[in-house]
Amino acid sequence: MHIETLPVKVAGDPFFTVNCYLISATAASDCVVAIDPGDQAEVILKQIATRTLAAIILTHGHYDHLGAVTELVEATGAKLYIHQDEVANVEEGYEAVRKGFFRFLKFVNPETNSYDNPAATRAPGVAETLTEGELLELCGLKLRVMHTPGHSKGSLCLYASDEGVLFSGDTLFKGTCGRTDLGGSPAQMHDTLARLATLPPRTVVYPGHEGTTTIGEELQRGLSEY
Ligand SMILES: [Zn+2]
Ligand SMILES: [Zn+2]
Numbered sequence: 001m002h003i004e005t006l007p008v009k010v011a012g013d014p015f016f017t018v019n020c021y022l023i024s025a026t027a028a029s030d031c032v033v034a035i036d037p038g039d040q041a042e043v044i045l046k047q048i049a050t051r052t053l054a055a056i057i058l059t060h061g062h063y064d065h066l067g068a069v070t071e072l073v074e075a076t077g078a079k080l081y082i083h084q085d086e087v088a089n090v091e092e093g094y095e096a097v098r099k100g101f102f103r104f105l106k107f108v109n110p111e112t113n114s115y116d117n118p119a120a121t122r123a124p125g126v127a128e129t130l131t132e133g134e135l136l137e138l139c140g141l142k143l144r145v146m147h148t149p150g151h152s153k154g155s156l157c158l159y160a161s162d163e164g165v166l167f168s169g170d171t172l173f174k175g176t177c178g179r180t181d182l183g184g185s186p187a188q189m190h191d192t193l194a195r196l197a198t199l200p201p202r203t204v205v206y207p208g209h210e211g212t213t214t215i216g217e218e219l220q221r222g223l224s225e226y
Contacts (some may be wrong), residue, residue, distance in 0.1 A: 001141060001163045002027045004207065006047055008040040010064045018064050019208055021045055021167060024051070024139055026216040031139035033057065034072065035158065035167050036208055041071035055138050058127075059169025059208060060155040061089030062182065063096035070094075081136070083147060084129035086154025089183060118211050130156060143167075148196070151178035151190025157196070164203045166215070172196055172205055174213035177226040190224075197223050 002024045004165075007017040016036035024031060034056045053076040058066055061082065072078060082090050088126050130136070132147035136158075146157040151170045158167040168179035177193055180186045201216030215223070 001025065001159055002029065002167060003165070004047060005206070006040075006044060008038050008043055008068070010039045010067065016064070017209070019206065019210075020049060020068070021206060023141060024143055026132055029139060033138050033141060033143075034078070035059065036169065037068040037072055039067035041068035041075070044068055044072060046140040048076075052076070055079045055081060055136075057081045057136070057143075057158065058086070058090065059157070059167065059171075060152045061086045061091070061093040062152065063093045064168065065169070065208060066090065066093050067097050080127040081130055081157045082127045083154035084154065085132055085147070085149070086156075087127070087129065089152050089154060092126065124156075146195070148192040149185065150180055150192040151184045152180065153183060153185075155192075156186070159199070159203075160202070164200060166196075166199065166205050167204050168196075168205050168207045170208045172213075172218065172223075173207045173209060174211050174217075175221055176203075189226075193224055195226055208216075 004022040006020040008020050009225040010016045018036060019191050020037045021035040021183045022032045030051050031054050031160040032048055035052055036059055046121050056069055056072060056078050114212060130145045141162055143158040146159050148155050148171045155169055155171050157171055177185045177189055180189050203215040205213045
């Protein structure tokens with residue numbers, strides 16, 4: 001698997017970035033999948049260049065992971081995938097982007113002094129919904145859907161077992177887990193982390209924010225106690 005990490009600035013805030021991952025079978029592959037395109041659609045499109053964006057997968061529906069989805073879908077026709085339990089959160093995420101949220105400084109229209117971002121206002125149509133255990137085969141990649149609630153109800157991780165790669169969204173970070181006070185549940189997070197702890201220690205974890213880690217490194221830090 002070839003992984004390109006784009007730390008896109010969310011809402012033009014220089015201090016807040018989300019990792020948008022572009023993944024493909026090989027560096028020479030013409031077909032790419034985007035995970036969590038949080039913002040800066042123009043940066044993501046430039047990186048995709050002449051390749052085909054076949055799909056966009058959201059690890060969950062928080063506003064910082066989906067700000068560029070509409071523009072990408074409109075520009076490329078890519079299919080959007082989310083977990084079935086996350087549909088309502090994705091709608092809320094779009095609503096947060098539309099309203100500008102408080103961070104969305106770049107969307108302030110100086111003429112009206114309103115936070116309108118017309119591109120983000122339109123949800124990109126119906127998403128394909130995913131369920132636990134499903135195997136997504138896209139662009140020659142095989143991604144197993146793990147339903148990992150805790151940070152949000154329908155948070156998912158994408159696990160490529162052959163490659164030993166896990167895209168963990170806001171469920172697991174280097175040295176900590178995601179917050180559970182944004183629509184999640186501490187009890188579910190506990191169970192989810194116990195499940196992730198059973199993955200092979202060499203598994204490389206690509207989180208929604210900050211740098212990569214491995215399951216082994218996190219086990220040493222006490223993964224189940226986060
Ligand atoms: Zn989140
Ligand atoms: Zn996030």
